[in-house]
Amino acid sequence: MKKALIVARWEYVEKVKSKTFLIGIVVTPLLMVVMGILPGLFASKEDVSTRAIGLIDMTGKFASEFKKRMEENYLLEDKSPNYIVEILTTNFEHDFAGLLTIAEAKVLSDELEGYCIIRSTNVTDSLVEYRSKNVGDFRLSSRIDETLGNIIMERKLLALGLEPSLMKELEVHIRTKTVKISEGTSEESGFLQVFFRAYAVMMMLFFVILTSGQMLVRSVLEEKANRIVEILVSSCSSTELMAGKVLGLSGLAITQVSVWGLIAAVLAVNLNFQFVDFGQAVLLLIYFLLGYLFYAAIFIGVGAPVTTEQEAQQITSYLVIMVILPIVIAIPAIQNPNAAWLQILSFVPFLTPTMMALRVTILTPSPWEIVGTIVILLFSTFGAMWMAGRIFRIAILATGTRPGIREMFRWLRAT
Numbered sequence: 371m372k373k374a375l376i377v378a379r380w381e382y383v384e385k386v387k388s389k390t391f392l393i394g395i396v397v398t399p400l401l402m403v404v405m406g407i408l409p410g411l412f413a414s415k416e417d418v419s420t421r422a423i424g425l426i427d428m429t430g431k432f433a434s435e436f437k438k439r440m441e442e443n444y445l446l447e448d449k450s451p452n453y454i455v456e457i458l459t460t461n462f463e464h465d466f467a468g469l470l471t472i473a474e475a476k477v478l479s480d481e482l483e484g485y486c487i488i489r490s491t492n493v494t495d496s497l498v499e500y501r502s503k504n505v506g507d508f509r510l511s512s513r514i515d516e517t518l519g520n521i522i523m524e525r526k527l528l529a530l531g532l533e534p535s536l537m538k539e540l541e542v543h544i545r546t547k548t549v550k551i552s553e554g555t556s557e558e559s560g561f562l563q564v565f566f567r568a569y570a571v572m573m574m575l576f577f578v579i580l581t582s583g584q585m586l587v588r589s590v591l592e593e594k595a596n597r598i599v600e601i602l603v604s605s606c607s608s609t610e611l612m613a614g615k616v617l618g619l620s621g622l623a624i625t626q627v628s629v630w631g632l633i634a635a636v637l638a639v640n641l642n643f644q645f646v647d648f649g650q651a652v653l654l655l656i657y658f659l660l661g662y663l664f665y666a667a668i669f670i671g672v673g674a675p676v677t678t679e680q681e682a683q684q685i686t687s688y689l690v691i692m693v694i695l696p697i698v699i700a701i702p703a704i705q706n707p708n709a710a711w712l713q714i715l716s717f718v719p720f721l722t723p724t725m726m727a728l729r730v731t732i733l734t735p736s737p738w739e740i741v742g743t744i745v746i747l748l749f750s751t752f753g754a755m756w757m758a759g760r761i762f763r764i765a766i767l768a769t770g771t772r773p774g775i776r777e778m779f780r781w782l783r784a785t
Contacts, residue, residue: 373606377614382621385585391622398577399630417446422454423510424473424485428466432488432521433457439517453510456482477503486514571727572697574630575658578623579665579693580686586619586666587673587682590766594677599766608763616666616755623662653730656744661723664751665689671758674765675778696724707732716743719750 385391423440427433437455444452458473476482484502498518500511524534593599602611668689676682696703703712707729716725716735722743729735735743761778 371610371613374610374613374617377602377606377611378617378621381589381615381618385619385622386625394577394581395626395629398574398626399633417452420446420451420454421483421510422456422481424456424458424476424482425488426458426469426473426485427488428459429488432518435521436486436517439521440513443517444513453513458485474501477501483510488518569697569700570634571654571731572700572724574627575661575724575727576693576697578626578658579662580690581626582619582623582662583665583669583689584682584686585622586615586669587676587686588679589615590670590674591676591679591682594766603766608766609759611766612670612759612762616663616670619666620659620662627658650730650734653734653740654727657723657726657730657747660744660747660751661727664719664723664747664754665693667751667754667758671754671761674758674762692720693724695721696728700728703728704732708735713739717746719747722747722750 425433425436427436434457437457440453440455441451446452459469473482473485477484484500484504487499487501489499498514500514505511527534590599593602599611606614669686672685672689673682676685699712702709706712712725712729713735715721716729716739718725726735726740726743734740
């Protein structure tokens with residue numbers, strides 16, 4: 371391993387001194403925090419100007435009260451109304467088609483944010499329709515529902531001979547406190563805390579695999595393009611060269627994760643937030659190391675035959691999809707981490723590292739799943755390393771067009 375370690379040391383030192391690595395090691399955790407926090411901040415940000423909405427009340431029963439409550443109950447910081455309601459009609463015999471044309475013209479010309487249609491003549495639970503160019507404003511939709519629902523509720527109470535003021539007295543606000551329990555410990559936790567843990571771990575693994583994998587492919591590509599690889603293989607074997615590259619960039623990945631782990635530990639202590647316990651940390655480290663080595667072998671195996679930067683980017687983009695999939699299904703996984711489909715996906719080697727990293731931070735899987743996935747990932751890593759080595763020894767000296775799948779299979783069978 372002496373020559374492999376020399377290659378590993380060179381790869382590690384050259385990459386760790388680069389400005390890209392030094393900037394990324396700080397920017398990446400900041401980027402993860404920003405991506406996790408900013409959407410919530412923007413979603414909770416209040417309006418800064420008054421917005422006009424139209425109302426078509428085909429019942430003639432709700433318009434004035436709805437207008438009054440929307441304009442009085444929801445205010446901006448300067449105490450001006452958040453919404454101005456323009457009553458377009460209260461006559462259910464009005465030309466409805468013509469009225470819609472007028473209302474839609476006002477919306478398209480930005481005179482109105484949107485308009486509501488109250489169709490039914492009965493006081494029912496499904497009564498209003500909202501039309502707008504932007505139907506993604508969930509805050510406005512919920513306020514329309516709340517306002518109209520309160521009006522209907524008060525009128526139902528009056529119809530039953532009860533005072534509408536009783537509605538506030540009958541309201542009960544319950545807050546469920548969720549506490550996560552584990553062996554010998556318990557802590558108050560909720561969806562946001564669990565989601566942040568899972569999200570942070572998956573994003574760290576994603577960034578490490580993505581950046582290191584691309585570095586690995588680019589390193590081989592540059593050496594092939596500059597013909598340096600011919601000098602290297604004259605001094606060491608292709609196996610030693612590949613092992614050195616994988617070990618060097620593995621050390622780089624461990625350095626990244628160590629720095630990020632230190633940052634997370636400092637934040638956890640200052641914020642009194644337990645990120646993961648010791649047992650989870652050990653499991654995450656095992657899945658991280660095996661997952662990284664597995665993907666490193668895949669990257670170097672499929673990256674060694676490429677001859678251009680464009681081909682390298684195209685191939686790595688397909689591998690990134692495999693890594694990013696668990697991030698897409700994070701929310702349903704948090705709700706039911708032991709679902710059968712999640713258990714099945716956990717045994718797919720390409721998904722095992724990120725799927726198990728996701729599940730471990732939510733609810734530690736059963737022992738047989740942990741042992742089974744580690745064994746499968748271990749054998750998959752050895753198999754991927756063996757295949758990558760067979761392809762690498764021929765591909766690093768191959769020039770011209772990129773070999774096809776059939777030719778690479780011949781390389782695997784070659785002695």
